[in-house]
Amino acid sequence: MTTNITKAWWKESVIYQIYPRSFKDSNGDGVGDIPGIIEKLDYLKELGIDIIWLCPFYPSPNDDNGYDISDYYGVMQEFGTMEDVELLFKEAEKRGIKIIIDLVVNHSSDEHNWFVESRKSKDNPYRDYYIWHPPVNGGPPNDWVSFFTGSAWEFDEVTGEYYLHLFTKKQPDLNWENDQMRQEIYKMMRFWLDKGVAGFRMDVIPLISKEPGFPPFPKDFDGYFPQVYASGPRVHEFLKEMNREVLSKYDVMTVGEGIGVTPEEVNDYVGESSKELNMVFHFGHMFLDRKPDDMLAWRDWSLEEFKDVFETWEKALGNEGWGSIFLGNHDFPRIVSRFGNDKEYRLESAKMLGTLLFTLKGTPYIYQGDEIGMTNVAFPSMEDYNDVQTLNAYRAFLENGGTEVEFLKKAHPFSRDNARTPVQWDASEQAGFTNGQPWLKVNPNFKEINVETALRDKNSILHYYKKLVKLRKQHEVLVYGETEIIDKPNPEIYAYTRTLENRQMLVVLSFSDTETDFVLPGHLATYANSSKVIMCNYPVLPHAAQNTLTLRPYEARVYMLK
Ligand code: GLC
Ligand code: CA
Numbered sequence: 001m002t003t004n005i006t007k008a009w010w011k012e013s014v015i016y017q018i019y020p021r022s023f024k025d026s027n028g029d030g031v032g033d034i035p036g037i038i039e040k041l042d043y044l045k046e047l048g049i050d051i052i053w054l055c056p057f058y059p060s061p062n063d064d065n066g067y068d069i070s071d072y073y074g075v076m077q078e079f080g081t082m083e084d085v086e087l088l089f090k091e092a093e094k095r096g097i098k099i100i101i102d103l104v105v106n107h108s109s110d111e112h113n114w115f116v117e118s119r120k121s122k123d124n125p126y127r128d129y130y131i132w133h134p135p136v137n138g139g140p141p142n143d144w145v146s147f148f149t150g151s152a153w154e155f156d157e158v159t160g161e162y163y164l165h166l167f168t169k170k171q172p173d174l175n176w177e178n179d180q181m182r183q184e185i186y187k188m189m190r191f192w193l194d195k196g197v198a199g200f201r202m203d204v205i206p207l208i209s210k211e212p213g214f215p216p217f218p219k220d221f222d223g224y225f226p227q228v229y230a231s232g233p234r235v236h237e238f239l240k241e242m243n244r245e246v247l248s249k250y251d252v253m254t255v256g257e258g259i260g261v262t263p264e265e266v267n268d269y270v271g272e273s274s275k276e277l278n279m280v281f282h283f284g285h286m287f288l289d290r291k292p293d294d295m296l297a298w299r300d301w302s303l304e305e306f307k308d309v310f311e312t313w314e315k316a317l318g319n320e321g322w323g324s325i326f327l328g329n330h331d332f333p334r335i336v337s338r339f340g341n342d343k344e345y346r347l348e349s350a351k352m353l354g355t356l357l358f359t360l361k362g363t364p365y366i367y368q369g370d371e372i373g374m375t376n377v378a379f380p381s382m383e384d385y386n387d388v389q390t391l392n393a394y395r396a397f398l399e400n401g402g403t404e405v406e407f408l409k410k411a412h413p414f415s416r417d418n419a420r421t422p423v424q425w426d427a428s429e430q431a432g433f434t435n436g437q438p439w440l441k442v443n444p445n446f447k448e449i450n451v452e453t454a455l456r457d458k459n460s461i462l463h464y465y466k467k468l469v470k471l472r473k474q475h476e477v478l479v480y481g482e483t484e485i486i487d488k489p490n491p492e493i494y495a496y497t498r499t500l501e502n503r504q505m506l507v508v509l510s511f512s513d514t515e516t517d518f519v520l521p522g523h524l525a526t527y528a529n530s531s532k533v534i535m536c537n538y539p540v541l542p543h544a545a546q547n548t549l550t551l552r553p554y555e556a557r558v559y560m561l562k
Pocket of ligand 1: 064067068104167203204257330331
């Protein structure tokens with residue numbers, strides 16, 4: 001099998017996501033900061049990563065922890081100064097690490113100067129930078145809802161009109177129809193590119209073009225409302241313009257948060273000939289366990305559906321586009337708690353999930369702390385929660401007669417704060433994250449789960465991740481090879497081959513907490529003897545060639561077949 005895929009550095013890279021608020025506090029104020037990141041660059045270098053995706057570090061009232069930006073050209077005071085950021089760029093570069101930054105331009109903060117001006121009067125020069133609408137029948141213009149509960153329209157008394165906010169009311173949506181506004185965004189992008197950033201992760205980028213006339217939600221809609229907002233009529237025109245005017249002038253990578261994007265249309269965004277973005281994150285697997293209309297309600301899902309997501313997207317991308325492989329980020333629960341077993345098989349299942357991350361086709365993204373198997377947290381009181389999505393949903397839940405105890409049952413598995421507790425660096429007080437009081441409580445399991453302990457233990461998840469990073473770098477087949485699933489309906493085993501020209505790997509992953517037999521098809525069984533195992537998450541390797549593999553709980557094996 002040969003491949004026609006164009007090679008690129010960002011396809012061969014491993015990306016590590018940093019949520020600065022929770023990464024490392026250097027000055028004891030309880031908030032992670034830029035100098036804290038600099039302190040840990042050697043740790044990241046050792047892990048083997050190539051690129052850091054830095055979540056927003058700009059000035060922000062922190063209604064949504066930095067995703068509400070009040071100045072695109074600055075640095076949040078709590079995080080440090082522009083000099084700190086420049087030093088971070090320099091120190092990263094010294095270590096051969098590139099940095100991509102978050103571009104949050106579907107909306108700004110309501111405290112951004114543009115919005116402060118915009119709301120002043122209907123004829124203010126910045127009025128049209130945002131989306132204003134007169135009341136309809138004395139109420140909001142339509143039935144659109146915010147991702148964070150309630151109407152997406154907020155009434156502003158000064159001019160007697162509503163403005164649109166798909167997120168919180170402190171995150172007014174920017175009006176991409178306005179040429180001047182778009183030019184301002186491009187100018188800002190050039191500012192950061194000229195400082196040396198290697199690209200952007202683009203926040204909710206498919207939402208920037210709004211449906212003209214703001215039609216009401218379609219009745220037959222099954223509740224997955226992101227699709228109503230995504231991929232509006234001018235989105236590709238805007239992204240092509242951005243590419244032409246800005247991105248194409250630099251050797252950079254981009255990854256869009258592909259909210260609402262379907263496999264059928266993905267190459268309109270990332271196909272090479274589209275000249276828009278390089279990758280998007282797709283969310284099929286991230287919403288499998290949720291009711292479509294309730295981010296905090298559980299739905300049963302099967303491993304087959306999970307496999308189907310990855311298979312569908314890889315096929316849809318083909319040789320034209322490129323995928324991104326992630327299992328969690330700052331918006332979702334911890335991967336080991338969600339897809340693995342964070343109790344008796346935490347070690348095994350976290351390693352198994354890591355194996356998935358590094359052996360599927362696409363650029364792998366590690367979210368901070370997953371490399372040591374950090375888990376969800378179950379705070380005892382709603383007072384311990386910070387995330388605006390969780391808190392807004394809680395308020396609505398109480399209004400509908402629910403209680404705190406009932407709501408905690410939803411928050412425990414699903415709150416975004418699961419991923420935002422401070423990174424656990426060592427077993428000292430506050431997990432070595434801060435000398436002060438952390439802005440969000442540390443997960444009480446830090447004495448057992450922390451970087452220092454993991455560095456000392458040869459059998460740790462961290463060391464296994466390092467091996468995985470190396471493995472992917474050594475074997476091109478893991479980057480560019482085609483994937484073929486074996487026994488797709490199997491409810492417990494996710495197995496696939498990766499093939500590139502005359503090289504072939506076999507990956508077998510158990511999602512079961514009991515021992516499970518897996519029968520290999522004949523043509524693979526002849527190769528799959530234990531001498532071909534190049535990676536396994538159990539210290540004692542399996543023996544003997546056989547066509548029935550007996551997999552231990554959450555066992556992961558990678559065979560080099562040829
Ligand atoms: C993205 C971010 C999320 C944020 C939202 C609004 O989904 O990842 O954290 O709340 O956009 O900016
Ligand atoms: Ca700090």
